[in-house]
Amino acid sequence: IRSYVLQPYQLVKDLRTGVENTSPSSVLDGDLDEFMEASLSHRIEGGAGEAVADLD
Known part of the structure; x- marks a missing residue:
């Protein structure tokens, strides 16, 4: 399960592992x-x- 935030900041977070990436594109x-x-x-x-x- 991943959470995608595109506004007001950019973040993709895997809720199972805690891995985050600041480049959703x-x-x-x-x-x-x-x-x-x-x-x-x-x-x-x-x-x-x-x-x-x-x-968060």
Whole structure:
């Protein structure tokens, strides 16, 4: 699950892993490598059912 904020600032945040990217245009264009790596790492570590607390 990812949260996309385009206004008033730009941020894409994966709510499961906590990974953030400040370039939503690149993510929307398909640059998902960091999100996929974090998701796979999160699953390997056994956190598949846990969500990251949103501190924002």
